[in-house]
Amino acid sequence: MKQRTEKLLAAMPRDFEAALISTDVNRFYFLGFDSGDAGTVLILPEKTYFIIDSRYIEIAEATVKDAEVILEKKALEQVRELLTDHSVKRLYMEDKATVAYANRVREALPGVEVDTSALLSDAVEALRAVKSKEELDAIRRAQAITDACFAHMLDYIKPGVREIDAALEMELFMRGHGAGKIAFDTIFVSGAKTSLPHGVPGEKRVDAGDFVTMDFGARVDGYCTDMTRTVAVGSATDEQRAVYDTVLKAQLACCAYARAGQEGRAVDKVARDIIYGAGYEGFFGHGLGHAVGIEIHESPRYSPSCADIVRAGMVMTIEPGIYLPGRFGVRIEDTVFVREDGCEIIGTSPKELIVL
Ligand SMILES: [Mn+2]
Structure with missing residues (x-):
């Protein structure tokens, strides 16, 4: 799984700071986590975070190896804190996230430029297309x-x-x-x-x-x-x-x-x-x-x-x-x-x- 985030980092533009993964399929691709339809993945160059609610926290802590697992309280507030900690000013989202979710992300992250172009999704799809x-x-x-x-x-x-x-x-x-x-x-x-x-x-x-x-x-x-x-x-x-x-x-x-x-x-x-x-x-x-x-x-x-x-x-x-x-x-x-x-x-x- 770590190789997959490394490949993503290599495929993204040089000034890449962070990617927010919220779709089931890409969450599974990057974490191997296949339990339920919840959870927010934040990929930074130095580290990956997985914010997941109490229903899945036990299985996540037991199975997700390549991300820091965090118990979800208010996910987007937690994302904001992580971005602040890491001085992130620009965030890529998947273009397959819903418009409603993208709006909530923008509202929750004042001062962060949120990119919802196809760039992130296309990069992930290109990685997923070639099978290991x-x-x-x-x-x-x-x-x-x-x-x-x-x-x-x-x-x-x-x-x-x-x-x-x-x-x-x-x-x-x-x-x-x-x-x-x-x-x-x-x-x-x-x-x-x-x-x-x-x-x-x-x-x-x-x-x-x-x-x-x-x-x-x-x-x-x-x-x-x-x-x-x-x-x-x-x-x-x-x-x-x-x-x-x-x-x-x-x-x-x-x-x-x-x-x-x-x-x-x-x-x-x-x-x-x-x-x-x-x-x-x-x-x-x-x-x-x-x-x-x-x-x-x-x-x-x-x-x-x-x-x-x-x-x-x-x-x-x-x-x-x-x-x-x-x-x-x-x-x-x-x-x-x-x-x-x-x-x-x-x-x-x-x-x-x-x-x-
Ligand atoms: Mn067919």
């Missing part, structure tokens, strides 16, 4: 649970099963097999609802002839993974197979193409060229993928507008889809680890069309 070995290991463990869940669902899915029961089954499986949390709300949709890229599981029952799309992931030690598979139940028509094969071809081509040093949009284009070339222009509306880490959607993106360079050590999703409104859709998604010479698919779940 420990972070990658957590994502690998999350993915192993996610793969096991998919295998379990191949046995579970039958005509007559309700979507909401299947989604709950997936969440129970992942939590019961070591996921601290799930990475995001599980998507299990069937039949015509598979044309909704982020459809919500409902009362609908799986029918023979349906496609089923499952988009899900476990979260282990604070890190997410993200996977989507589409399977057929009972049978698949020639048109369903043609759409599936096109998405699979695009997904495999992107996995073969992706490597460090590319603009995000270059990898997106590989999928888009295949899908549009097969006649499905207008039916693949979302970007090809996104970085994954503490949050399920991080920067950079594989999308038509992303000119950011994807670097070695980043963890990205590759998830092309085709969605035919009112009829059916297909998405196939892997989480991959980007290396200099290619990308490694972290999961092991099969991708050829499975007819249950």
Whole structure:
């Protein structure tokens, strides 16, 4: 954790004096503190402070190693005292802090210049984008649970099963097999609802002839993974197979193409060229993928507008889809680890069309 604050200090302007961290994800990134949604982190060049209320003080004192843990009374008054003690005149805040909170900080710190530009958040996001070995290991463990869940669902899915029961089954499986949390709300949709890229599981029952799309992931030690598979139940028509094969071809081509040093949009284009070339222009509306880490959607993106360079050590999703409104859709998604010479698919779940 100390390395992370040191990297931040190196990334910030030379006249950096202090940073106030108030978002859950960055508090976790700098302290490893994952209990609750409270606490204020103050990073100074010489020292980091963690102001935390009585609900969490015991766990904070036991687990936070690289910051001085202080019992919260009035957090911003305590911040003001610390800034005065250290003669700080300029404070960076995250641009993802709420406007209300930023206003309270300004009011509480007269005489301190409060910078709410994107500078701090961008610097932290750039650090978070490149994963350490420990972070990658957590994502690998999350993915192993996610793969096991998919295998379990191949046995579970039958005509007559309700979507909401299947989604709950997936969440129970992942939590019961070591996921601290799930990475995001599980998507299990069937039949015509598979044309909704982020459809919500409902009362609908799986029918023979349906496609089923499952988009899900476990979260282990604070890190997410993200996977989507589409399977057929009972049978698949020639048109369903043609759409599936096109998405699979695009997904495999992107996995073969992706490597460090590319603009995000270059990898997106590989999928888009295949899908549009097969006649499905207008039916693949979302970007090809996104970085994954503490949050399920991080920067950079594989999308038509992303000119950011994807670097070695980043963890990205590759998830092309085709969605035919009112009829059916297909998405196939892997989480991959980007290396200099290619990308490694972290999961092991099969991708050829499975007819249950
Ligand atoms: Mn995704």
